[in-house]
Amino acid sequence: xxxxxxxxxxxxxxxxxxxxxxxxxxxxxxxxxxxxxxxxxxxxxxxxxxxxxxxxxxxxxxxxxxxxxxxxxxxxxxxxxxxxxxxxxxxxxxxxxxxxxxxxxxxxxxxxxxxxxxxxxxxxxxxxxxxxxxxxxxxxxxxxxxxxxxxxxxxxxxxxxxxxxxxxxxxxxxxxxxxxxxxxxxxxxxxxxxxxxxxxxxxxxxxxxxxxxxxxxxxxxxxxxxxxxxxxxxxxxxxxxxxxxxxxxxxxxxxxxxxxxxxxxxxxxxxxxxxxxxxxxxxxxxxxxxxxxxxxxxxxxxxxxxxxxxxxxxxxxxxxxxxxxxxxxxxxxxxxxxxxxxxxxxxxxxxxxxxxxxxxxxxxxxxxxxxxxxxxxxxxxxxxxxxxxxxxxxxxxxxxxxxxxxxxxxxxxxxxxxxxxxxxxxxxxxxxxxxxxxxxxxxxxxxxxxxxxxxxxxxxxxxxxxxxxxxxxxxxxxxxxxxxxxxxxxxxxxxxxxxxxxxxxxxxxxxxxxxxxxxxxxxxxxxxxxxxxxxxxxxxxxxxxxxxxxxxxxxxxxxxxxxxxxxxxxxxxxxxxxxxxxxxxxxxxxxxxxxxxxxxxxxxxxxxxxxxxxxxxxxxxxxxxxxxxxxxxxxxxxxxxxxxxxxx
Amino acid sequence: xxxxxxxxxxxxxxxxxxxxxxxxxxxxxxxxxxxxxxxxxxxxxxxxxxxxxxxxxxxxxxxxxxxxxxxxxxxxxxxxxxxxxxxxxxxxxxxxxxxxxxxxxxxxxxxxxxxxxxxxxxxxxx
Numbered sequence: 141x142x143x144x145x146x147x148x149x150x151x152x153x154x155x156x157x158x159x160x161x162x163x164x165x166x167x168x169x170x171x172x173x174x175x176x177x178x179x180x181x182x183x184x185x186x187x188x189x190x191x192x193x194x195x196x197x198x199x200x201x202x203x204x205x206x207x208x209x210x211x212x213x214x215x216x217x218x219x220x221x222x223x224x225x226x227x228x229x230x231x232x233x234x235x236x237x238x239x240x241x242x243x244x245x246x247x248x249x250x251x252x253x254x255x256x257x258x259x260x261x262x263x264x265x266x267x268x269x270x271x272x273x274x275x276x277x278x279x280x281x282x283x284x285x286x287x288x289x290x291x292x293x294x295x296x297x298x299x300x301x302x303x304x305x306x307x308x309x310x311x312x313x314x315x316x317x318x319x320x321x322x323x324x325x326x327x328x329x330x331x332x333x334x335x336x337x338x339x340x341x342x343x344x345x346x347x348x349x350x351x352x353x354x355x356x357x358x359x360x361x362x363x364x365x366x367x368x369x370x371x372x373x374x375x376x377x378x379x380x381x382x383x384x385x386x387x388x389x390x391x392x393x394x395x396x397x398x399x400x401x402x403x404x405x406x407x408x409x410x411x412x413x414x415x416x417x418x419x420x421x422x423x424x425x426x427x428x429x430x431x432x433x434x435x436x437x438x439x440x441x442x443x444x445x446x447x448x449x450x451x452x453x454x455x456x457x458x459x460x461x462x463x464x465x466x467x468x469x470x471x472x473x474x475x476x477x478x479x480x481x482x483x484x485x486x487x488x489x490x491x492x493x494x495x496x497x498x499x500x501x502x503x504x505x506x507x508x509x510x511x512x513x514x515x516x517x518x519x520x521x522x523x524x525x526x527x528x529x530x531x532x533x534x535x536x537x538x539x540x541x542x543x544x545x546x547x548x549x550x551x552x553x554x555x556x557x558x559x560x561x562x563x564x565x566x567x568x569x570x571x572x573x574x575x576x577x578x579x580x581x582x583x584x585x586x587x588x589x590x591x592x593x594x595x596x597x598x599x600x601x602x603x604x605x606x607x608x609x610x611x612x613x614x615x616x617x618x619x620x621x622x623x624x625x626x627x628x629x630x631x632x633x634x635x636x637x638x639x640x641x642x643x644x645x646x647x648x649x650x651x652x653x654x655x656x657x658x659x660x661x662x663x664x665x666x667x668x669x670x671x672x673x674x675x676x677x678x679x680x681x682x683x684x685x686x687x688x689x690x691x692x693x694x695x696x697x698x699x700x701x702x703x704x705x706x707x708x709x710x711x712x713x714x715x716x717x718x719x720x721x722x723x724x725x726x727x728x729x730x731x732x733x734x735x736x737x738x739x740x741x742x743x744x745x746x747x748x749x750x751x752x753x754x755x756x757x758x759x760x761x762x763x764x765x766x767x768x769x770x771x772x773x774x775x776x777x778x779x780x781x782x783x784x785x786x787x788x
Numbered sequence: 789x790x791x792x793x794x795x796x797x798x799x800x801x802x803x804x805x806x807x808x809x810x811x812x813x814x815x816x817x818x819x820x821x822x823x824x825x826x827x828x829x830x831x832x833x834x835x836x837x838x839x840x841x842x843x844x845x846x847x848x849x850x851x852x853x854x855x856x857x858x859x860x861x862x863x864x865x866x867x868x869x870x871x872x873x874x875x876x877x878x879x880x881x882x883x884x885x886x887x888x889x890x891x892x893x894x895x896x897x898x899x900x901x902x903x904x905x906x907x908x909x910x911x912x913x914x
Binding site: 371375379405407408411412415462463465466473474475478481482 | 865869877880881
């Protein structure tokens with residue numbers, strides 16, 4: 141293989157990408173060496189099994205991916221506002237919308253939410269860590285290396301260009317030769333291992349490791365939504381794994397599962413993809429609902445309205461999510477009866493979702509609302525998401541969908557549900573729980589600027605797209621006629637406003653890191669209701685020295701009434717902790733090597749990598765590290781320091 | 789954790805070996821055996837049922853009693869999802885198999901599924 145076949149050549153933008161990758165890597169290596177932080181990096185982060193640190197790494201990776209996906213989006217918007225400028229050619233445009241979609245869903249939305257779950261769920265249920273801390277580290281690193289593999293594609297080998305849905309037969313080896321689609325298949329496969337393992341891990345954690353007295357119906361709503369999400373992950377992700385594996389075998393070993401020739405069924409890919417894909421969108425929306433419920437209850441200073449109805453609605457949404465997938469391809473031509481069935485199930489989803497919307501509104505009704513930054517994100521979510529939901533019902537009508545299908549109306553719809561739903565929730569959750577993660581709050585004034593810029597930019601960007609869609613503008617096209625110029629231009633301005641909002645948010649993080657006051661209380665906002673706020677800030681690595689008996693889903697409110705804390709000196713016992721280990725990192729790095737080899741169809745190297753993975757598994761099987769214990773004296777010292785207690 | 793170490797996991801090793809053997813037999817049946825297509829399908833299905841049984845008995849704690857009882861709840865949901873996947877795919881994807889499309893206006897994209905059915909018959913002659 142020639143070097144110019146290995147690296148992508150001929151595109152100035154991609155050369156710029158290569159240069160920036162080299163510069164950023166060189167800077168990181170220089171800084172780590174200059175400040176002698178290599179050992180720190182390895183001992184504190186790369187080998188960690190602490191759920192709080194893994195969560196932080198998830199969130200940092202997700203923010204980096206949000207940046208990458210956002211740059212992709214801005215490139216597309218620039219091209220569509222000025223199609224005559226030839227900013228992107230058609231091939232490059234195809235690659236950019238493919239990576240934008242894939243990165244935003246798989247490598248931004250999910251890791252961001254999983255990161256928040258990682259940090260918050262064990263704290264909300266009074267657990268010291270995940271049920272399987274080692275597995276949690278494996279999950280993170282397989283996600284991370286999967287994301288890196290996918291992101292490499294645009295400089296090495298060529299990016300995938302068949303859309304984030306990767307439909308056959310276009311994605312088959314006849315119509316898309318080369319490594320591009322392989323990057324998609326193996327990047328998703330590798331990070332899918334992590335997601336599935338996290339699903340199992342979190343489910344076991346929630347089912348088996350709750351604080352004494354915390355029955356299922358006394359769990360905070362975010363934990364409930366996480367539990368239901370893990371069910372969806374465990375049942376939906378195997379379908380993706382199988383579909384990806386079948387297409388990988390198609391492409392690399394020449395089988396005919398999804399090909400046009402040899403009895404293949406190309407539409408079966410769409411069928412399997414959406415059997416996973418629809419539950420997937422609920423994987424990213426249900427935890428978001430949970431975050432909004434927590435934030436709204438806290439800053440409305442009220443118990444969440446209709447706790448049981450909320451839980452019921454989540455369960456019903458999760459159930460329905462498995463029986464609506466055909467609405468993504470009504471136009472396949474399966475016939476009126478099939479489409480009618482899925483049309484009805486699709487519209488039924490609006491019922492439990494409506495229940496949740498009204499519950500949030502009822503929580504806000506006659507409450508004393510505190511307009512903090514996380515609350516602003518949550519309040520903006522309700523009307524914005526409702527617009528997305530209503531247009532979703534419009535799309536759900538199979539007959540009408542023949543008009544909307546593959547137009548910007550659809551593009552606008554799913555951005556209206558995914559951005560106010562998931563992205564707003566990520567920001568709300570990150571700002572809300574930021575003090576628990578980093579020991580200081582984010583600056584409220586700058587945070588609100590970021591919010592308003594992002595919100596206005598969002599509506600400016602996507603509202604015109606509904607009308608572009610109704611006007612007939614198809615998605616995934618790289619040139620538009622002059623009659624669509626005005627709306628496209630407004631949309632592009634909105635997109636850049638969102639980009640500005642993101643920059644202001646990053647500025648807010650840096651500013652707060654330098655200037656925000658430290659030494660804050662455990663309940664940093666003063667409005668906390670659940671157990672995570674009962675821990676001191678910063679959180680000790682064992683989370684809870686002792687746990688009180690939980691009596692309701694607002695555990696902290698009860699504790700405050702009774703004057704309890706998570707440091708009851710009479711109940712102290714040595715705490716068993718897992719040891720840090722480098723195995724997850726090494727194992728995932730070998731998986732990355734094997735997947736990379738398979739992308740280029742270097743079978744020998746891939747087999748060597750596979751053997752390496754098995755060797756790592758054997759090493760793990762005979763690893764009898766039992767962890768260590770934190771003694772009572774050390775706990776007392778830590779807690780006293782964290783709680784600012786001096787008296788004996 | 790300490791208690792489990794002295795017990796050699798013989799069940800797991802037998803299960804592991806059996807599931808690999810069954811997979812190889814299934815692959816051989818599909819790729820290299822000269823059986824008619826219908827028998828290949830039946831054989832693979834039978835092997836799959838045995839495989840599932842091995843998983844349930846050797847790995848999935850179906851025989852356990854007491855505090856860590858068998859996860860009936862999860863198994864029930866798994867069966868429901870499996871039924872949705874299989875029955876749902878048949879329901880939505882078999883539109884090309886019937887030639888009755890309400891007045892004969894055939895969509896082009898049903899061709900793939902049709903030729904699938906037709907070439908079935910060809911294969912049985914092998």
